[in-house]
Amino acid sequence: MENHDHLIVTIDGEDYLASPGQNLLDLINTTETFVPQICYNESLGPIQTCDTCMVELDGEIVRACGTTVQAGMNVKTDPVHVNTAQKEALDRILENHELYCTVCDYNNGSCEIHNTVQEFGLEHQSRPFESKPYEIDNSSPFYRYDPDQCILCGRCVEVCQDIQVNETLLIDWNRERPRVVWDNDVPIDESSCVGCGQCVTACPCNALMETSMVGEAGYMTDHEPGLLRSMIDVTKTAEPGYGPLFAVSDTEASMREERIDKTKTVCTYCGVGCTFDVWTKDRKVLKVEPQQESPANGISTCIKGKFGWDYVNSEERLTKPLIRNGESFVEVEWDEALNYTAKRFEEIKADKGADALGFISSSKATNEESYSMQKLARQVIGTNNVDNCSRYCQSPATKGLFRTVGHGGDSGSIDDIAKADMVITIGSNTAESHPVLASRIKRSQKLFGQTLYVFDLRKQEMGQRADRFFQPKSGTDLVWLSAVTKYIIDQGWEDRAFIDQWVNDFDAYKQSLEPFTLEYAEEMTGITQANLTEIAEQVASVGKLAICWAMGVTQHQLGSDTSTAISNLLLVTGNYMREGTGAYPLRGHNNVQGCSDFGSMPNFFPGYEEVASDEVRQRYENAWGVDIPATPGLDNHEMIGAIHEGELQSLYVLGEDTGIVDANINYVTAAFEKLDFFVVQDLFLTETAKYADVILPAVPSLEKEGTFTNTERRIQRLYQALDPVGDSRPDWRIIRDIAEKLGYDWLYDSPSDIMDEAASLAPLFAGVSYDRLTNYNSLQWPVAPDGTDTPLLFTDGFPFADNKAKLYPLSFELRYDTDDEYDLHVNNGRVLEHFHEGNMTYKSPGITSKMPTAFIEVSPDLANERGINEGAEVKLISRTGEVTGAVHITDRVSGNELYLPLNDNGRTAINYLTDNNVDKDTDTPAYKEVAVKMEVIKKKGKSPLPPNNYRRGNPQPQVSVRVEEKWERDDYIFPGSQVKQNG
C-alpha cells in the first residue's frame, strides 16, 4: 500500500511537504527554486552523471538527484560554494559540447543544455571545448551519433538498458575519452539496436538525432559539412559569451515554429496505442516525439512508430477514385465514383435484397469510421452484414471474456501489467508484436522482481528472457491451463473467499475439469507433470497475476475456449478486480478494440449491445428513423462463404487487404471474382483492390482526425498533421457521402459529430466527447455521462445481473496435428520490423534495409536432417496451396516447427497455406494450424536476414549506465569536493 504520510524538508529556509521515498531533486522541481539539471528526467529517474544538481545538505554538497528525502532535511541551493560547484559541473559539460545553437538542427526550444546554461546565467565557459577523437556514426538509416556533441549523461544508455530493455547501448568509461558504444563497439547499423529511437528521444541535445532532422530543421543547417563547420566557427566568434548566442539562436528557434508543425497523433502499428507529436515540414515527416504524458507509452516508441511513416508520401498512393472499365481501372472524379457506387448498391438491393450486400470495416480506421460503416449497413442499406477484420485475430478473446467476466477488453491498463507480481504470456511474441508493452514487462522483470512465465512454440525474445519457458504442443494451451486450474482446486489453493463472493457456477466448472488430469495434460501438451505442478504452485502463491495472450491462442479452432480457460484460471485464483491482476488479450491492430466497440459486428450495435434485443434495436431505430433487421448478419468468414454460394453479390471493404490477410487466399480471391459489385477503399492498389469494381482513395491517420481505442480500452484522439494527397479523402467522409447519395443526409461536419451521436446511443461511451479528449487526454471505457472513466474494470463487480462472474465449463478435443505426409508445422506471426501484409512498412527504405523480405525459419535439427543451409530456397505445400521462400536457420524454432512471418503479399504469403478451418465459436480462421510438407529447391543461398539485422547483434545487458565507473576514474573529482579543496 502507498504510504500517504508526509514529511517536512527545508529548502532555502522554506518548509515543504515531501512524500516518503521522494527524490530530492524531484521535490525541488515542485518548488519555484531553480537547480540546474541535465541528466535527470522524470521518466528515467536519477542517473547521477551530470553533477549539475549540486545542493548543500546539512553542510555537505551532494547531488540532489542522488538523494532521497528524509524528515528534517535542511537543503540550501544558493550558497556561493554550491553555485561554484554547479558552475564547475556545467563547465565540464561544455567541454564536451560545442554550443553553436543557431546552426544546430536541435535548436527547437527543447535543448536541455541550451536551456540549463541559459537559466543558470552562465555567460562564459572557463575551459574550452575539446573535440573527441571519434567520427560521427552515420551508419544507421534512422539516427546518427555525434560523439563530439555527446555530454555522456547516459540517458540513452538508461533508456536502452532499463526502459526499452534492449541492452544495446553502454558508455565505455574506461577509455581516455569515454563515449557511447553499441554492443561490443560496432557501428550502430551492425548492432543489436532495434531502432526504437528511444535513445534519440531521451538525448538532451543533438548528440543523438533522427537522420530525418539533420539539415532539415534549421534555416541555416542545410550546408556542406565544410561550410557548416565555418559557420559554427563564425557563430562562436560573432557570439562571444552565451547571452548574444542565445539571443540569436532563440530567435532562430522561434522562426522555426513558422514552418515546422507539431501535431499529436496516435500510432497505427499495434494495439498499444502509443501517442506522440509528429513534426512535419510541408509534407516531410521530420520526426516523431513521444511525450512524458503519453498515457500508454510515455517516452517509448518502436521502430515502426518512430521511423515507419514513409508510406504516407509514397508515390504509389491512390489519388483519384478508380472505376473498372474492361481491362483497366480508370481514374474518375468523386461524383462519378460515388454516384456509380450508390446506384449499384441500390440495384443489387432492389434485385436481391439488402442481405445480398456485405460491409467490412477496418481495425486500422477510426472509431468514427467503424460507427459510420455499420450505420451505412444498418440504416441506409438495411442489413446486419457488417463485420471488421478483428474477426481475423481477436474475436475469440472477446468471446472468452464475455462468457466469464462480461467485458470484452483488457481488465486494466498497461500499468497494471507492469505492477503484477507475475506475468504469464501465452501465444504472444510480445517483444515484436507489442514492443512498447513488452518493454514494461521486461523492465519489471529486470529491475523489480516480476516473475515472467512464457508459453510459446517458439523461443522468441520473451521466451529467452522468461524465468520459465514452456513449449506446449500447438493448440493445447486449453489443456495445461485447465490441468493447472484443476490441480490448484484439488490442492485447495483456490481463492475461496473471492469465489464465494464474486463467482458463479464453481461446482459445474469443477466437474468439467475432471478429464484434465496431470497425466492427460502431459500427454497432450508435452509439459511434464512435475512442471505442471510447479506452475500451479507458482500461480497459486503470487499475490497479483496478469495473463497476456495473443494470436497464438486465438487463431486456433479452440481459440475462444482457450481464452475462456485463461479467464477461468484467473477467477479461480482471485486475480480480477485488483490493480496488477487480470486478463490482457493483446490487441493486434491499433483499433482492433475500437472497431468492434463501435458496432462493426454482425450481432452487436456499438458498445456490444445485441442486435437481437428489441429494446436496443428500438433505440437505434428511433434515432435513425428506419427499421433494422433483428437477426444478426454474416461475419467476414460467412460473407466469403455466402459469395461462393451465390447469396452475397456486393462487398464493400474498407482499409483491409482481405485477399492477403484472410485465410486461404485462393478461396477468398475466387470469391472476389464471383462478386457482382466490389468496392475497396484503401491508400494503395492492394492485391484485394485489384479485384474491385470501384476503388476509393482513402487517407492515412496523419491526414485525418478521429479516435482510436487501444488494447487498454483507452480512447485517444488523433489530429490532422498533413493535407490529404491528391483527391484522397478520409474514410468517414467517403462513407458519409455514399450515404448521402443514397438519400441519407447525416449532417456530420467532422468526426466529433459522429462521436457525439455514438455517445448519445451507446451507454458504454456515454461520457465520451472530443472536449474530454483534447491533446493527450484519454478515456478508458466504460465512460459515465459525467466523463468518469474506468482504468481498472470490475472494481465494483462484474456486469451480470447479480454482479458475479461465471466459470465456464470446457472440454477438449485435439482437432489439428501434423501427419506422415504433411509432417511440418508452420507457426506464423509478426516480426518487429513490419506490419501486417507490409503495404505500409515496406515503403520505408530504412526498415526494408533491415528486413527486405519474409523468410522461413528452420531449426538447426531440421536443416541438418534435410541437408539445407542458410539461404536455401524451399517450397512449402499444404493441402490448400503452396509458398516458396528463403530459409533462415535459427534455434528460435525447434524440431519440425517452421516459422513464417505474415508480412509478405507475394509468393511467401502465409495465407496460400492456411485453410478454411475456424474457431468453432467465432469463425476466426485457425491461422496457426498449418501442416505442410517441404520440397527443397536450392540447398543454400544468400541469407534472407541481412547482416545489419538486429537479430545478429550482441546485446550487452547491464543495469543503468554504471556511473560508479565514472566516479572511479583517476581524473574524476566530485565538483563538491573540488569546491571544498579550492575554497
Added chain:
Amino acid sequence: MAEKISNVKRMEIPEETIRQNNLEEVATAVSNHKTSILKGIDLLEALNQSEMLDTLTALVKHREAALSNITRELNKSEYAAPVENIVKLVQIAGKMDVDEMQYLADRMNHAVKEAAASETSEKTSYMDLLKALKDPEINRSVTMLLQFLRGMGKA
C-alpha cells in the same frame, strides 16, 4: 465476375486545363490581397531602380558560394578581433546609461556654447582659480568632475 487487374488509366488532364486552374488560383490570391500585392510591386520597382534587385537575385542564386566566401574570410585571424569588437561595441552600447549620458551631454553642450561665446583672452592666475571656486556654477562643475574621476577609479 471480375478478374484481377492492375492496369490504371490516369485521368488525362489537358495542359490547358491545368494552366487555367493554376491561373485562377493565382488570380484569386491576387484579388484577395490586392493592396499588399500593389505595395509589393512598388517595393520591387524601387529595388529594381536601385539595381538592388539584380544584386539580390545574384546573391540568392549563389548563396552557398557567397556564404562560403564570407565565412572563410570572417574566420581569418585578422577578422576575429573586428568581428568580436563589433559585437562588443553593441554590448557597450547596451551597458551605457543613456539618460545619465544625456544629462552630462546637455551640460557639456552648454559649456561649449559658453566657452565659444566668451571673448576673454586674459590669463587665469592661481588666485583667480581659487576665487572662481566661489562662483556656484564653476564650483558645481568642478564637483561634478571630481565625482566623475572617483567613479571612473572605482569601476
